[in-house]
Amino acid sequence: MAGPSLVEVAAAVLIRPDDSFLLACRPDGKPYAGYWEFPGGKIETGESPLQALARELDEELGITVRQATPWLTRTFSYPHATVRLRFYRVTDWHGELTPRERQQFAWQTAENITVSPLLPANTPILRSLALPSIYAVTRTVETDIEASLLSIGQTLGNGVKLLQIRQKAMSHDQLEHFSRTALQLARSYQATVLINENIPLAQTLQADGVHLTAAQLRSLHSRPAVNWCGASCHNEQELQRAERLGVDFVTLSPVQPTLSHPGAAALGWKEFAALIRDYPLPVYALGGLLPADLETAREYGAHGIAMMRSI
Numbered sequence: 361m362a363g364p365s366l367v368e369v370a371a372a373v374l375i376r377p378d379d380s381f382l383l384a385c386r387p388d389g390k391p392y393a394g395y396w397e398f399p400g401g402k403i404e405t406g407e408s409p410l411q412a413l414a415r416e417l418d419e420e421l422g423i424t425v426r427q428a429t430p431w432l433t434r435t436f437s438y439p440h441a442t443v444r445l446r447f448y449r450v451t452d453w454h455g456e457l458t459p460r461e462r463q464q465f466a467w468q469t470a471e472n473i474t475v476s477p478l479l480p481a482n483t484p485i486l487r488s489l490a491l492p493s494i495y496a497v498t499r500t501v502e503t504d505i506e507a508s509l510l511s512i513g514q515t516l517g518n519g520v521k522l523l524q525i526r527q528k529a530m531s532h533d534q535l536e537h538f539s540r541t542a543l544q545l546a547r548s549y550q551a552t553v554l555i556n557e558n559i560p561l562a563q564t565l566q567a568d569g570v571h572l573t574a575a576q577l578r579s580l581h582s583r584p585a586v587n588w589c590g591a592s593c594h595n596e597q598e599l600q601r602a603e604r605l606g607v608d609f610v611t612l613s614p615v616q617p618t619l620s621h622p623g624a625a626a627l628g629w630k631e632f633a634a635l636i637r638d639y640p641l642p643v644y645a646l647g648g649l650l651p652a653d654l655e656t657a658r659e660y661g662a663h664g665i666a667m668m669r670s671i
C-alpha cells in the first residue's frame with residue numbers, strides 16, 4: 361500500500377517502429393539534474409496515471425499521446441523520496457518532439473546505450489526493454505527430433521528472437537542432443553535460448569538461460585546463475601515468488617483455454633490485467649494466443665505474448 365511519502369510517477373517509454381526509445385536528460389534545478397530518464401513526472405492529485413502521462417508529455421515534449429499501454433511498475437527508494445514509477449509504452453503520438461524544458465534528448469537501443477548516467481531506478485528497465493515481443497516455446501509432445509528442429513528453424517526464420525526449449529517427453533540424452541542442435545541453430549539467427557527447468561543442462565550447454573517451472577519457484581531459494589531467467593506463473597503467489605527470486609520476466613497463463621492444459625481454468629484478460637497491475641517485471645501472456653493477439657495483450661499490460669505453436 362502507498363505510504364505517506366510515496367511519490368507516484370508516470371513515465372513514458374516512447375518507442376519507434378525500429379524499437380529505439382527516447383531518453384531525456386533531467387534539466388538543472390531538479391534532483392538528479394544531468395541524469396538520463398524516460399520523460400514523465402509526478403502524478404498530481406486527482407489525476408489518473410494516464411492523464412499525468414499525457415500532461416507531462418505535452419509539458420516536456422510538446423506532443424499529444426495517441427497510443428499508450430501500461431507496461432511495468434517499479435518502486436525505488438532514493439535518499440530524497442521513494443518513488444513508484446508507472447511505465448507506459450507509448451507507440452504513437454502527434455506533434456514534433458520539442459525540448460520545452462531545454463532538456464537534451466537521445467534515441468537509444470537496449471543493446472547500445474550511449475548516454476550516461478542513467479537514473480538508478482532505470483537500469484532494470486533497460487534489461488526489460490531488450491526482451492522481444494514474442495516468446496516461442498517448443499511443443500512438449502514432440503519426440504521426433506528432426507521434425508522439431510525443422511519447426512524451430514521455421515520459427516527463427518520468421519524473426520522470433522526468444523525461444524524456450526520445453527521438451528518434456530524426451531529422454532535426458534535426446535534432450536541434450538536436441539538442445540545442443542537447437543542452440544547452434546538459434547545462434548545463427550542471433551536468438552536467445554532458454555531451457556525449461558533443467559538448470560544444469562542450461563549451464564553445461566551455455567544456453568542463454570533457464571525458464572523455471574512454478575514448482576521450482578516454490579523450491580528455489582536463489583536465482584540460478586544464468587544470464588536470462590524466466591518463470592511460469594499462474595496466480596498472484598507465483599508472481600510474488602518470481603519477483604522475490606529476481607527473475608527477469610514471467611509468463612502468466614492460461615489467458616485463454618488451451619489444448620495443452622485442457623482442464624485449467626482460463627484467467628481471461630481482465631483477471632490477467634488485475635494480477636499484473638503493479639507488477640515490476642515484464643509479463644508474457646500465454647495460453648491460446650496468436651501473434652494477432654499482441655496488441656490486445658499490450659492493452660492489458662503484457663510485455664508480449666508467448667506461444668507454444670509454430671510461428
Ligand SMILES: Nc1nc2c([nH]c(=O)n2[C@H]2C[C@H](O)[C@@H](COP(=O)(O)OP(=O)(O)OP(=O)(O)O)O2)c(=O)[nH]1
Nearest residue numbers: 369371390397398399400401402443445479481482
Ligand atoms: N520522469 C521520470 N522520473 C523518474 C524516472 N526514473 C526515476 O527514478 N524517476 C524519479 C525521479 C524523481 O524522483 C521522480 C519524478 O519526479 P520529477 O521531478 O521528474 O517530476 P516532475 O516532472 O513532476 O517535476 P517537478 O514538477 O516536481 O519539478 O521519479 C524516469 O525514468 N522518468
